[in-house]
Amino acid sequence: DIVMTQGALPNPVPSGESASITCQSSKSLLFSDGKTYLNWYLQRPGQSPQVLIYWMSTRVPGVSDRFSGSGSGTDFTLKISRVEAEDVGVYYCQQFLEFPFTFGSGTKLEIK
Amino acid sequence: QVQLKESGPGLVQPSETLSLTCTVSGFSLTRYGVNWVRQPPGKGLEWMGTIWNDGSTDYNSALKSRLRISRDTSKSQVFLRMSSLQTEDTAIYLCARLGTGFDYWGQGVMVTVSS
Numbered sequence: 001d002i003v004m005t006q007g008a009l010p011n012p013v014p015s016g017e018s019a020s021i022t023c024q025s026s027k028s029l030l031f032s033d034g035k036t037y038l039n040w041y042l043q044r045p046g047q048s049p050q051v052l053i054y055w056m057s058t059r060v061p062g063v064s065d066r067f068s069g070s071g072s073g074t075d076f077t078l079k080i081s082r083v084e085a086e087d088v089g090v091y092y093c094q095q096f097l098e099f100p101f102t103f104g105s106g107t108k109l110e111i112k
Numbered sequence: 113q114v115q116l117k118e119s120g121p122g123l124v125q126p127s128e129t130l131s132l133t134c135t136v137s138g139f140s141l142t143r144y145g146v147n148w149v150r151q152p153p154g155k156g157l158e159w160m161g162t163i164w165n166d167g168s169t170d171y172n173s174a175l176k177s178r179l180r181i182s183r184d185t186s187k188s189q190v191f192l193r194m195s196s197l198q199t200e201d202t203a204i205y206l207c208a209r210l211g212t213g214f215d216y217w218g219q220g221v222m223v224t225v226s227s
Binding site: 001039041043048049058060096102103105106 | 157174213217
């Protein structure tokens with residue numbers, strides 16, 4: 001199975017500052033079609049997850065442009081610019097290159 | 113609009129079989145796949161399996177021997193059936209559409225395995 005390892009944030013993050021969440025995969029997620037099969041999700045307290053970014057860097061329509069995804073085949077970053085109170089929750093990366101689709105353990109964001 | 117809603121028993125006895133239903137609206141099961149994902153209390157997300165738009169399935173190998181996912185396209189329903197439940201199967205069970213990522217999720221149903 002592909003193991004997804006997420007880094008922690010130096011919580012709480014001051015409102016208006018930037019936050020970067022890292023995710024590392026045990027295998028390259030770059031496929032022969034040129035796409036990188038990595039998604040990012042946010043799970044707000046008491047809610048179901050919502051997808052923010054797919055194919056490593058494509059933002060879902062309607063998601064704030066303060067969210068951006070980047071990376072290589074195995075190392076990924078979700079950057080949140082100017083964090084706001086509504087960004088609070090747990091962020092998950094997920095690989096969907098091969099079965100089983102695996103998630104990282106989650107990174108909690110708290111705002112000061 | 114796209115919606116998914118899980119339903120099923122909140123309490124299951126150890127060693128019994130869990131049956132859950134995901135009722136979808138706003139899209140066709142013949143065009144989109146549906147996943148089951150679970151989340152133990154206070155923990156992370158575990159992908160359980162997918163039923164694709166053509167009706168084929170893929171399962172997490174850790175659960176494969178106990179898990180079956182099926183569907184009734186005429187009723188827009190996807191079913192999860194998992195046998196031999198143990199206390200460690202206590203979790204919120206969610207269904208999610210497979211679009212660009214898991215793009216729409218249900219609210220989830222809490223299942224407790226206890227005698």
